[in-house]
Structure formats: structure tokens, C-alpha cells
Amino acid sequence: MRFATYETAGAARAAVASDAGLHPLPDGTTVLDLIRAGLPAALDAGAAALTGPAVPVESVRLLPPLEAPTVRDFVAFEEHVEGVVASVGDGGGVVPEWYEAPTFYFTNPYALVGAHDDVPVPPGSRLLDFELEVAVVVGRDGASLSPAQAREHVFGYTILNDWSARDLQRREMKVNLGPAKGKDSATTLGPWLVTADELEPFRDADGFLPLDMRVSVNGVEVGQDLLSNMGWPFEELIAYASRGTQVRAGDVLGSGTCGNGGCLAELWGRRGATDPPPLRPGDVVEMTVEGIGTIRNRVVPGLDLPPVRPARPRPRPRLRKR
Template sequence: MRISSYRGPDGAERVGIWQGGQLHRVPGASRLIDLLGDDGSRLRAAEMAAAREPGTDPAAVELLAPVPVPPSIRDFMAFEEHVVTSSVALGQPVDPLWYELPVFYFTNPAAVRGAHADVEIAPGSAALDYEIEVAAVIGRAGADLSPDEAVGHIAGFTLFCDWSNRDLQAAEMRVGLGPAKGKDSASSFGPWLVTTDEFEALASGRAYDVELTGSVNGVTYSSGNLADLYWSFGEMICYASRGTRLVPGDVIASGTVGTGCILELSRVHGADAYPYLGPGDRVRLEGGPLGAVDARIREGRPVIPFRPKQQW
């Protein structure tokens, strides 16, 4: 089942199920999160109800992120190739702790964008980057879950892009906090949520055989596979739920697939070959059954200083 949140011509937000290339509205549902929270019965009932509704041309609506304002977003760093390549390029060894803990940070739920929405460069930044990821959306609440239990709490998967302003990120992390402001301006995901049953036949490695690719202005930049995860989604969710409670709609993002960002590519192949993003650039990230994030980059707003001569 593929499920999208969208805004119709009247401005109202709705939930739709994809059938035959069209969106079929779920009657009475304005938020996907309201269809979560159980063993999947609500989603199955929604699919049956939507099948009785007329189809809508997706070109006539604005596709939103499947959960437009998630309760929380945890972004992990679960692909070994990205960690190793980035570390070597920076002249640093991989911290052994990475092999012991599936580490993550929290990012900004209020900065979520739909998969086809424009993305602004953050004020004061000259180094906007994309990061190709896959995210699990939590379907049932739970705490202190085992990896096996955690898998049963996933409603589905969605393509995720963590937009990163690398110069802001590098500056603020010198004090030992973050990433924060460098990751604060935008996260895009969608265009739909694919329920977990659709992935059973794709099981491979610690995840699924799903190709993840990225291009800028039609030029291929990135190519990887979700099956290359070092930390499984079950393990990530197990750690995320330790000592706390995950709730329906929480987003668990995988972190960047190998070659899946400009930071990694430019460190290895040079900044001339892989420059950071600028106004007018078009970024397209694809994930097979997960669809595509296709975003135009826009000029950022001017910096409003908080002190005279402030640089950032």
C-alpha cells in the first residue's frame, strides 16, 4: 500500500491511497498519523474505504510529506561506507564507538518539506548539501523494544533527504554540540509511505534491495543500496526506544547511503567536480518503490544578525 498526504485545490489537507496512478481519498481522514496506532487494522480499513472513492489526478494536488509534522525525527548514521569514506577523506579514523552504538541526532519536525517542494539555502550558508536516506515511520507506540519487537512497530518506509548546510554545521560543531543549525532548515520526505508488507520480497542483508540514486541538474552523483545498512532498522529503533517511548508518526531516518552526499563526493573527487548546491539547481533522489524527491534549490533569506559584526 502506498499512502500520501496532500493538499487539495481548496487548501484542505487529506490522506490518499494510490491505485492505478491516481490518489483515492480516505474519507474522513485529514492526517495519516490518525490512521496509525494499532496493528495496521486502521490502514487496511482506510484502503478499503478509499477504493470506493473516485480517483484524483496527483498533478492537481500538492503532495506533502506523509507525516507533515512528525512528533520527532531521529536521524541515524547507519551506512558504513559513508562513515568510512567520509572519515578517510577528512584524515580521521572511524571512531570504534560507531560499531558499538547506532548513533543519531534529533532534527527539526517544523522544517519538513514535501518530496517536490522547493528548498531554500539557509541564511548565511554557501554550502548546501543533500543526503539520500530512507526513513521508517513508527506505527505503534512502544518503549524499550528489542530489535525483533521494533520491526513490528514500523508502519512503513519513505524516501528521506536530510538537507545539510555544511559550513554552518562545521562551525557550530567545533564547540562539541550538534549538528543543529546546519541541519535545521529543511528535511524532505515522501512522496508516499510504503507499508512494510510491500518490502518482504526485497529483503536483503540487514534491510532491503532498494537502489538509491541521486543527481544534480540531470548529472548522476550518487548510487547506493539500502541493503548495505550496517545497523538494521530494528536495531536503530531498539536503541531509539531505550528508556523512552516512541509514538505513532515518529520518523527514524537511516543516515546517508554510501556516495549519497556532496560532502563525501567532494572530499574524494574534489570540489570542482562536486560543488555544493546553489540557487536554481535541481536535485533528484530516487528510491525505486519509494518514489523520488525532486526539489529546486532557492536563494536563502538574508542573515538577521544577533550582534553587530556577527558572521553567521
């Protein structure tokens, strides 16, 4: 089943998506409510909604499928790391520590945008990039889960585009803290949240989902990969996120960017040049993941803000003057 959230007449409404359109759920119900109620109850509610009339998708604005309490983004594709280190980092290939455990950072849950929303260029950035990912949505609270337990905590999956200001990211990572402002301007989720049972037929013998992933800019394909090229399956990402702490229903965990052109920075690192060029206002980025759907966002001009003031020279006194 595919759950969606859309805006109509200035209000958000949860729905189930079908070939006929969006079938609204009872007024006041959110997708996060359904996730917290559990997958069986959510499927029952969705089945009931499907018996009702449908709203054409093109007549409404799709919002992110859910208001995520937290968003973690992993870096689970070795090929992506290899290319990006040469572009954004200091070169030298994939560090040995990458292989030891899945690494993630927390990104901004307040910056989630819908499947067809415009995306402004972050203030001060001249190197805007996309990142093609799939995100898993946690369906049940848990702590210090094993991978086997974590499999039972999966509610579903959605497409994630981790918009990245590479010039801001480069500066931040020189300080060995981040990324932060390089990543928190926008994250696309959508077009809907596909429940785990829909994608189980794709699962391979090693527990991965070999879904075809593609991204194009202005109609020209830039990248293609299989989701099964992750270094760890999703249940291991959930287990690691819960290690010594909690994950809760509705938490979103991104796979990290796929390889083979899943972002521009990977290609810049491999080619030694900003080719293809950074995203500019007017560019349209389209991502399609097999079994999930398509998101399409247009880049627009961002805010023109004053430059950030640099730090003052370090003060020397250790005591206040009396």
C-alpha cells in the first residue's frame, strides 16, 4: 500500500494512493498516526479508504508523506564514498573506518519538501547538488535492536533526495564537524510511503532490495544504480541507529547516495572537474526508484542574505578586569 500526504485548500490530508488517484483517510488522521498504530491497523485503514472516491494527484500539492520526528542519513554505498571523498574531502579513497560500521548524521526534519516542490538554492551556495537515496521508515519503537528484530520494525520506504550545498559542506568538513548547513536547506521525501510488504518480492537471498534507481537533470540521465549495492541492508542500519539508544515509529533513515552518478559530486571527484555543472535555478531534477515512484523538483533562486561574519581574533585575558 502507498500512503501519501497532500495539501488541499490550505490543509494537509492523509490518503492512500492508487492508479485512480488519492483516496483520503478520515479527516484528522495523519500518516504518522497510522505508522504509530502499527502496520496491520494502517493496512486496514488504507483498505477502507480505497473504497471511497479518489482525488486526482495532479489537482493537489503532494507534501512529504509524513512529518518525520527525526531524519538520519547514512552513507552506505562504497562507490559513492570513493567518488565524493575525491571531490568534497581530502582524497585518498575510502577510509578503513567506513567498513567497520554504518555511519550517519542527523539532518533537518523541518526542511522536508514534497515530491514536486520547488527547491531554493541555499544562501551563499554556488555548488548545489542532488543525492539519490531510498529511505526506510521505522514502524515501531525499539532500542538496541538486533538486525533480525529490526526487520520487524520496518514500516515502509520512500525516495529521499538529500540536497547538498557542496561548497558549504567542504568548509564544514574541514572543521571535522558536519555536514550541517551544507545539508539542512532541503530534503525531498516522496512521492509516497510504500509499505514494506509491497517491496518484499524484490528481496534477494542476501536480504537486499535490488531496486533500479535513476536520476536525470533536465531530462538527461545522470546516474543509475541498484539499491542492493548498499554495504549493509536496511535492518542493519536500523539496528545500528538503535544501538545503545532508541528508534521510534516515524523515524526516517536514508540509505545514503547510490553510486554510478547518484550525485554530481561523485562524478566531479572521478573526473577531476565540475562536469556536469552544479545545479542552477531552472534545472529540474527527477528521480525514479523501481517499486516506489518518481519525484521531480525544480531548482529556484534562494534568499540573498548578507555574508556570515568571520570569527573575531582570539581574546587572551583569562580574568575579567576589575
